[in-house]
Amino acid sequence: MVDAASSPAPAPAPATERSLLIVEDDKSFSQRLARAMEARGFTVVTAESVADGLQQVERHPPAFAVVDMRLGDGNGLDVISALKKRRPDARGVVLTGYGNIATAVTAVKLGAFDYMSKPADADEVAAALLAGEGKKPEPPENPMSADRVRWEHIQRVYELCGRNVSETARRLNMHRRTLQRILAKRAPK
Template sequence: MTDLSAEVSALPDRSLLVLDDDAPLRTRLGRALEQRGFEPTLVGSVQEAIAAVKVKAPAYAVLDMRLEDGSGLKVVEAVRDARPDAKIIMLTGYGNIATAVQAVKAGAVDYLSKPADADDVVRALLARGDAPAPPDNPMSADRVRWEHIQRVYELCNHNVSETARRLNMHRRTLQRILAKRAPR
């Protein structure tokens, strides 16, 4: 942490926008990034984020992809318009290749899956064009599968039959999976 904190302290502008609709996560991440030297502004919606960007365009941004009032991609565009040199990281619990491509095309420099460690976020923000190193503790394949099932279940308004149909699995199998705890 000290090496990263020293690098962050050397930055000319440490302003950082953190957008996530999960308040506890947003607060924890904001606090951790502040301890590492950033000056975070924490917001919980697309509208709040766009308003914050109009007040002061941040040098860095960590944005959630899917929010209750829209997509974090709108905020990527707002930050890019206000400050083309800003480094933007997309953060999401439901990572897939299509949304990663969308985020990068919109102007994000990296795309991290939740739960992302604060040090991973800082490394991604400080990366200088090199491909980032693989994470020390990536999600297991079981966890990725479970996250995907949860997302589809949520998109189907918690309808087990519809979720099973979309995932092409038996309804009872899905019910057993949903009854278990999330894998690590």
């Protein structure tokens, strides 16, 4: 965790205001993040669903958004997409507890500026939102390991195959039992 006082100040955001929409269905996490972002100078509005997030975007499109990927009523990327249509200069970050490479790519294509796995630190979120135009935030201190990247790829193919082990093994050119052993284990760090 980085101490905000010792970190260099990020470059100014492309928007002149610091309005922030947080769309998160985990109430306690949403409240903690909202308080932390208010302490960092943001004017925060929260929403607990895609529908609420879309309403907030229609009422007053914020300069920044932090959106959970999976919400009870749909995909948080719909909020990012709507925000980018209403306010092209807005900067959004997608948070998820179910991170994989495919969803990260999709998030960026739909207009998200960055993609972070939960639990995300408020300093990391603020740094991502406030990174200078055309710049990305600093790379993480502990990036995903090669084993984790492999595991993520296997999980993606498994999901795309409708959680069919035999079909996934065939497409990955892997023995079915080997795949079953990999799927039964926890994700590597």
